Amino acid sequence: MLEKKKILIIGGSSGIGLAVAKQARRHGGQVVIASRQAVAQKAMLVDVLQGECEAHSFIDRSGSIVLTSGIAGERIYKGASTMAIINSATETLCRALAVELAPLRVNTVSPGFVAPKSREIQDYAGQFPLPRLASTDDAAMAYISLMTNPYVTGTVLVVDGGARLI
Numbered sequence: 820m821l822e823k824k825k826i827l828i829i830g831g832s833s834g835i836g837l838a839v840a841k842q843a844r845r846h847g848g849q850v851v852i853a854s855r856q857a858v859a860q861k862a863m864l865v866d867v868l869q870g871e872c873e874a875h876s877f878i879d880r881s882g883s884i885v886l887t888s889g890i891a892g893e894r895i896y897k898g899a900s901t902m903a904i905i906n907s908a909t910e911t912l913c914r915a916l917a918v919e920l921a922p923l924r925v926n927t928v929s930p931g932f933v934a935p936k937s938r939e940i941q942d943y944a945g946q947f948p949l950p951r952l953a954s955t956d957d958a959a960m961a962y963i964s965l966m967t968n969p970y971v972t973g974t975v976l977v978v979d980g981g982a983r984l985i
């Protein structure tokens with residue numbers, strides 16, 4: 820699905836980004852992960868290391884960008900006001916860039932609660948329509964879908980098991 824595609828993942832050294840890197844690799848993509856740490860130990864995941872990404876598809880606008888927002892952009896959680904602003908601004912930026920950079924496609928994944936360790940959140944997840952936390956792979960599948968669908972742009976794909984609905 821991603822053969823001959825070069826994929827740069829900013830924040831790909833752990834969590835959701837790392838899961839996207841693994842899935843993209845499995846689908847045949849050439850994956851580059853950007854990280855503040857040395858990533859040599861994860862070299863088996865990447866074809867080219869930091870700084871060596873070729874950006875042809877961005878230059879000729881034949882590729883796509885997938886941004887990350889989150890459930891706090893839609894639901895209000897005490898103590899998460901900064902996250903709320905960042906997430907909703909990211910979704911607005913996505914729509915603006917989808918127009919400004921077209922035909923480059925720009926989309927956003929909005930995860931709900933992805934594998935957090937907190938007992939409180941694990942219990943909360945029991946109330947979701949799909950009553951469990953997301954795995955990083957659940958979230959990663961949404962990125963692959965947005966990377967590969969050629970007629971989707973300016974959209975937000977929510978991966979929250981229905982958490983925002985309750």
Ligand SMILES: NC(=O)c1ccc[n+]([C@@H]2O[C@H](COP(=O)([O-])OP(=O)(O)OC[C@H]3O[C@@H](n4cnc5c(N)ncnc54)[C@H](OP(=O)(O)O)[C@@H]3O)[C@@H](O)[C@H]2O)c1
Nearest residue numbers: 830831832833834835836854855856888889930931932933
């Ligand atoms: N996990 C969730 O439940 C959840 C829910 C909603 C939204 N999200 C969003 O999804 C994204 C990924 O979440 P995650 O849980 O997978 O996070 P994570 O495991 O903590 O991974 C964060 C990644 O971002 C990089 N990073 C962190 N701080 C950075 C900084 N100041 N500058 C540059 N890079 C930085 C890290 O790279 P290095 O440390 O190697 O540089 C790492 O690869 C975040 O934007 C988060 O807000 C997550």
